[in-house]
Amino acid sequence: EAQVTQNPRYLITVTGKKLTVTCSQNMNHEYMSWYRQDPGLGLRQIYYSMNVEVTDKGDVPEGYKVSRKEKRNFPLILESPSPNQTSLYFCASSDQALHSYNEQFFGPGTRLTVL
């Protein structure tokens, strides 16, 4: 089954404790992206990757890091989480570098709470 998986689905942590949210897709997609969803703000892009070893900042990259060492994986790293990073996070992937033409496939989301 074609899918995007994220882990964990729920996470409660404390300020400053490094964490990683994993994302994996099995569709051989080139393009992957991370979004955060906050009430009243919709989805905002954090980082995206056009292909392996190619990543770039989205609209709200501060406090986040990503890596793309393999095509299927695109982990989101919070080196020192803060309460304002409490949010619902989505990973998405789409085929080909010209991603805006293509449907994005979304993971189920990770709800993060930073105390």
Added chain:
Amino acid sequence: AQSVTQPDIHITVSEGASLELRCNYSYGATPYLFWYVQSPGQGLQLLLKYFSGDTLVQGIKGFEAEFKRSQSSFNLRKPSVHWSDAAEYFCAVGAPQNRDDKIIFGKGTRLHILP
């Protein structure tokens, strides 16, 4: 850069009634336009998309949308809603001529269904 506006944060309709969700975009040329649905606790799923050609687009789950260039709109419609349509709906716009090739999501419209 492109932008997208969903004027209605919440919409409530009775089951069996017709539905129209509004979406307005700003872009200098013909954009790529999408509607996604997010059911409770799930990721986003593509309902339909418009790139060119026929301005009335059919999607999944009985939805359709009409691209109106003169009004810069891409409203989503359904003739008769079902209780299972209760969800959050996101309009998104992609800009074919933008170098960074990004999709911008609206802030979403939450649809409530009255029995």
